[in-house]
Amino acid sequence: MEQDPVSAIERALITLExxxxxxxxxxxxxxxxxxxxxxxxxxxxxxxxxxxxEPLWLTQVLSVQSDLVDxxxxxxxPVWRVRLAVSPMLALVLAYMDAARPxxxxxxxxxxxxxxxxxxAPEPAEIRRWAADHGLGAEEAERQLRCNAVLFWEDxxxxxEELAQVARWEFRLMRVSSVLETAVTGGS
Numbered sequence: 001m002e003q004d005p006v007s008a009i010e011r012a013l014i015t016l017e018x019x020x021x022x023x024x025x026x027x028x029x030x031x032x033x034x035x036x037x038x039x040x041x042x043x044x045x046x047x048x049x050x051x052x053x054e055p056l057w058l059t060q061v062l063s064v065q066s067d068l069v070d071x072x073x074x075x076x077x078p079v080w081r082v083r084l085a086v087s088p089m090l091a092l093v094l095a096y097m098d099a100a101r102p103x104x105x106x107x108x109x110x111x112x113x114x115x116x117x118x119x120x121a122p123e124p125a126e127i128r129r130w131a132a133d134h135g136l137g138a139e140e141a142e143r144q145l146r147c148n149a150v151l152f153w154e155d156x157x158x159x160x161e162e163l164a165q166v167a168r169w170e171f172r173l174m175r176v177s178s179v180l181e182t183a184v185t186g187g188s
Contacts, residue, residue, distance in 0.1 A: 009088045010179045024089035028184040038064045062107035065100040092180045099173040119153035
């Protein structure tokens with residue numbers, strides 16, 4: 001049975017059959033740095049805000065992946081594809097992009113829907129009621145209500161089948177990302 005390329009690269013990393021060169025690690029790190037920058041920018045573009053300790057909203061995650069694939073295609077791959085033509089790191093970056101591509105139509109749909117009709121902001125009376133009912137300050141009550149509105153909004157944008165498809169592709173993307181990060185950091 002043939003092993004998928006990501007599993008083969010992961011095995012090569014574990015057994016030290018492949019130890020990324022500094023150049024390979026730089027290429028992988030460039031992807032990670034761009035992803036981190038795009039996550040920060042997604043908040044500033046008016047996408048849903050979350051508390052510092054919470055994960056990004058699905059809208060943000062998909063938007064970031066869409067933008068990252070665009071940047072990899074247009075900026076990173078033209079520079080690195082020839083230099084690292086037979087590198088496992090190139091194979092990992094391409095696998096990352098392949099895992100992200102099926103998410104792009106969902107990203108476009110969610111971002112367009114967010115721009116056209118974002119979740120409604122809670123009314124002042126609703127904030128006061130929530131704060132009183134839950135023993136919260138007005139600011140925390142408003143944050144919780146906004147989070148609930150975004151959750152409801154995102155759930156209404158995709159069918160259960162689509163959400164399941166997104167979850168499957170996100171799982172694959174996280175797996176590739178994990179191997180890529182291990183290759184870049186050496187597992188530390």
